[in-house]
Amino acid sequence: MIRILFVCHGNICRSPMAEFVLKDLVKNRGLEENYEIASAATSREEIGNPVYPPARRKLAEHGIDCQGHHARQMTRYDYSYYDWIICMDHANVRNASRITGGDPGNKIRLLLDFAGRPGREVADPWYTGDFEAAWRDVLEGCLGLLRKEANREEGDGAPAGRSDRA
Numbered sequence: 001m002i003r004i005l006f007v008c009h010g011n012i013c014r015s016p017m018a019e020f021v022l023k024d025l026v027k028n029r030g031l032e033e034n035y036e037i038a039s040a041a042t043s044r045e046e047i048g049n050p051v052y053p054p055a056r057r058k059l060a061e062h063g064i065d066c067q068g069h070h071a072r073q074m075t076r077y078d079y080s081y082y083d084w085i086i087c088m089d090h091a092n093v094r095n096a097s098r099i100t101g102g103d104p105g106n107k108i109r110l111l112l113d114f115a116g117r118p119g120r121e122v123a124d125p126w127y128t129g130d131f132e133a134a135w136r137d138v139l140e141g142c143l144g145l146l147r148k149e150a151n152r153e154e155g156d157g158a159p160a161g162r163s164d165r166a
Contacts, residue, residue: 002084003082003083004022004086006022006087007039007040011039011041011046011072012049013055013124014122015039017055017058018122018138018142020064021142025146026146042092044073047071058132058134058135074100075099083107084145086109086114086141088110093109111138114142114144115141122141
């Protein structure tokens with residue numbers, strides 16, 4: 001089981017988009033039993049709120065339902081539980097590292113690192129209003145993450161981030 005936590009500032013736009021996009025990709029490939037996917041915020045500002053309406057509409061345009069999501073803040077425990085903590089931008093990486101007390105396992109990453117665009121941030125539609133750009137970035141990053149995991153499974157079979165799991 002590969003456990004992935006997507007992280008953004010409020011957990012109402014980019015990180016839930018990534019959560020539900022990856023869940024959809026995994027489901028369409030028949031890999032649901034191999035993944036546990038969630039999302040969280042680094043802030044407390046939106047705790048309990050659903051996915052932001054324009055993000056919800058963008059997902060719905062692609063046939064993806066995000067009903068039932070409520071923003072939550074990540075915790076220190078998330079670091080030990082998840083194999084990957086995948087952030088949308090550099091501020092999220094810093095804040096996630098602060099929340100978790102560091103990143104000794106090198107599992108806090110930017111989403112677009114998996115798309116071959118290291119250091120690039122996912123476009124933030126909260127400020128730009130451009131949910132299409134965020135969609136493209138999220139989809140590209142999630143597809144790259146799936147490719148990385150598929151390659152890892154073909155290799156030694158160890159899940160990403162955790163070589164100690166069977």
